Amino acid sequence: MVALLKEKFRAEPSFDEVVANHSRFPRLIARKIDVQRRGVHYTERATAALDPESHQLRSPYIFGSRDGEIKPLPESLLLADGTTILVDPTPLAQDPYVVDHRDDRFLLIDDDREVEEVALWPKPAYYGKLTSSGLPMSHIVSARPQRLNIFQSSFCYFWADKQGCQFCDIVTHTKQQREQLGVPNRLRPQDVKETIAEAIKERGRFTSMCLTAGSVIKGNEPFDLEVDFYIELLQAIGENFKTKKFPSQLIASAFNEKQLGRLYEQTGLTSYTSDLEVLNEDLFNWICPGKAKHVGYQGWKDRLVRAVDIFGRGNVGTGLVGGVELARPNGFKSEADALASTLGEADWLAQRGVTTVYIVWVPRPGSAFKDQRAPSLDYYIRLAQGLQDIRASHGLKVDFDDYRRCGNHPDSDLARLQ
Amino acid sequence: MTTTLTPDIIALLDDDTTRKVLATVDADDVPHVVEKRSLHHGGDGTIHYLELLETSTTNRNLVRSIWFGGKVAISLSGGDGRSVQIKGRPVKIHITGPLYLRHYERIRALLGDVDLAGVWVIEPDQVIDQSFAARKSREETLHPDFIHLDRLAIQEDVLP
Numbered sequence: 136m137v138a139l140l141k142e143k144f145r146a147e148p149s150f151d152e153v154v155a156n157h158s159r160f161p162r163l164i165a166r167k168i169d170v171q172r173r174g175v176h177y178t179e180r181a182t183a184a185l186d187p188e189s190h191q192l193r194s195p196y197i198f199g200s201r202d203g204e205i206k207p208l209p210e211s212l213l214l215a216d217g218t219t220i221l222v223d224p225t226p227l228a229q230d231p232y233v234v235d236h237r238d239d240r241f242l243l244i245d246d247d248r249e250v251e252e253v254a255l256w257p258k259p260a261y262y263g264k265l266t267s268s269g270l271p272m273s274h275i276v277s278a279r280p281q282r283l284n285i286f287q288s289s290f291c292y293f294w295a296d297k298q299g300c301q302f303c304d305i306v307t308h309t310k311q312q313r314e315q316l317g318v319p320n321r322l323r324p325q326d327v328k329e330t331i332a333e334a335i336k337e338r339g340r341f342t343s344m345c346l347t348a349g350s351v352i353k354g355n356e357p358f359d360l361e362v363d364f365y366i367e368l369l370q371a372i373g374e375n376f377k378t379k380k381f382p383s384q385l386i387a388s389a390f391n392e393k394q395l396g397r398l399y400e401q402t403g404l405t406s407y408t409s410d411l412e413v414l415n416e417d418l419f420n421w422i423c424p425g426k427a428k429h430v431g432y433q434g435w436k437d438r439l440v441r442a443v444d445i446f447g448r449g450n451v452g453t454g455l456v457g458g459v460e461l462a463r464p465n466g467f468k469s470e471a472d473a474l475a476s477t478l479g480e481a482d483w484l485a486q487r488g489v490t491t492v493y494i495v496w497v498p499r500p501g502s503a504f505k506d507q508r509a510p511s512l513d514y515y516i517r518l519a520q521g522l523q524d525i526r527a528s529h530g531l532k533v534d535f536d537d538y539r540r541c542g543n544h545p546d547s548d549l550a551r552l553q
Numbered sequence: 554m555t556t557t558l559t560p561d562i563i564a565l566l567d568d569d570t571t572r573k574v575l576a577t578v579d580a581d582d583v584p585h586v587v588e589k590r591s592l593h594h595g596g597d598g599t600i601h602y603l604e605l606l607e608t609s610t611t612n613r614n615l616v617r618s619i620w621f622g623g624k625v626a627i628s629l630s631g632g633d634g635r636s637v638q639i640k641g642r643p644v645k646i647h648i649t650g651p652l653y654l655r656h657y658e659r660i661r662a663l664l665g666d667v668d669l670a671g672v673w674v675i676e677p678d679q680v681i682d683q684s685f686a687a688r689k690s691r692e693e694t695l696h697p698d699f700i701h702l703d704r705l706a707i708q709e710d711v712l713p
Contacts, residue, residue, distance in 0.1 A: 161620035216619045217648040217671060257650045280649040339657030339669065340649070539607075539648060551616045552580075 174225025291349025293425025
């Protein structure tokens with residue numbers, strides 16, 4: 136059965152065949168993309184070699200995994216060049232890469248060939264500690280190799296109106312984490328402040344933090360309450376630092392100038408990201424109905440551009456779920472058309488100081504697009520190179536969202552050479 | 554292709570008085586040669602280099618090398634006149650984890666308020682004895698014709 140399905144899933148050019156057409160694209164970044172695209176399966180040898188004391192195992196996250204389960208498996212992987220692969224466990228029937236443990240090394244295996252040695256993310260020192268309210272700190276702030284993730288709330292109000300983004304499983308996963316792990320629905324600033332204080336005691340570990348959550352449309356003006364939540368949280372976090380500003384990224388709804396001004400003036404926040412998810416108005420309206428209804432595509436773009444006046448060039452970004460522009464039935468019919476359209480819109484944004492990054496689309500079981508398939512490796516390579524070339528041509532930095540501070544964008548991995 | 558560092562090379566690499574230079578190449582094949590005192594033996598036959606600046610030319614060149622298979626050269630000049638060149642390849646960078654954290658603490662204890670971008674691991678491919686006496690002897694053995702005749706001529710002032 137697996138063999139038959141494997142044939143179906145691999146009806147595409149091999150990794151080597153694809154990268155042979157991209158000699159100026161780093162093979163390791165191509166591998167990262169392909170691993171994210173296909174997922175991973177951990178062998179019994181690999182899981183037996185896990186050391187919960189030194190390896191970071193999966194902690195609460197805003198999105199779920201491809202197998203729809205929460206298991207004590209590695210949070211993610213690191214390649215030899217320091218590139219992070221944020222990847223989740225995937226059923227074997229979907230032909231994922233295999234992570235095995237041989238000769239005291241963790242290895243990525245594809246078609247029974249050892250293709251790369253990988254390292255597991257190291258467990259941060261604050262994991263296992265409790266806040267004064269008795270909550271595990273790993274449930275309050277989760278870690279990447281050098282970034283702290285603060286998921287302020289895992290609820291998205293767009294879902295309440297059945298207008299959640301079609302690729303997203305945030306609410307499905309929230310319920311699962313609450314029931315299985317006891318992760319709180321909304322974080323208390325005091326818990327976050329204490330956890331950050333503990334985390335930054337580990338010298339040399341963290342370089343930035345990222346706050347994000349679902350959209351909250353409530354307030355005198357839409358999103359006022361969401362902004363209030365973030366200001367409260369950022370102010371509490373800021374009490375841990377001797378400088379007013381600290382390296383930080385907020386990924387949030389498209390706020391108006393007044394809201395952005397409040398965030399910038401009243402907190403230590405240094406960068407702002409608001410995800411358009413897909414760079415095409417018709418597809419945005421279809422894929423992100425909640426965003427389309429409450430702000431609209433042009434309005435969302437306009438708010439991003441205005442954010443540059445407040446946070447500065449190179450400190451404002453938008454994220455794409457790379458590949459959803461090809462989702463059936465309304466997406467682009469060809470990868471070439473999708474790429475040309477997406478890069479054209481990204482260039483428009485870059486001219487105005489907004490940088491665009493993408494994540495590899497994973498059709499997750501808890502999302503409306505669960506039965507869809509992500510596009511080709513070739514497409515993702517072209518998208519990564521295209522977005523980075525645009526950034527470089529406009530002299531735009533992406534320091535706040537690069538390989539070290541984020542690690543989830545193949546395009547900004549390339550900025551290491553910019 | 555990997556070569557073994559002999560104990561005397563390792564000692565030279567780890568000697569604080571050794572002058573250590575790292576040469577990398579940029580995208581246009583322009584060499585970038587800089588003294589790097591942090592070069593040291595990694596303990597497993599590799600060479601470690603502490604990169605303090607993410608945006609340094611050396612760091613970008615090393616990233617390019619690990620991505621596209623480029624090489625680096627290291628020159629070691631000891632106080633006793635020994636001179637060695639090592640050709641190698643960057644094979645890994647530690648940006649997190651126990652080794653990184655250990656060096657982070659160490660470099661800050663040594664230099665004060667600095668950061669650490671990463672610890673590069675360089676695998677040596679070739680070690681060349683660069684001392685003039687060794688190179689002269691090698692050339693004379695392999696290429697006896699490479700000599701000016703006057704050096705072979707009978708010197709009149711030393712005729713009996």
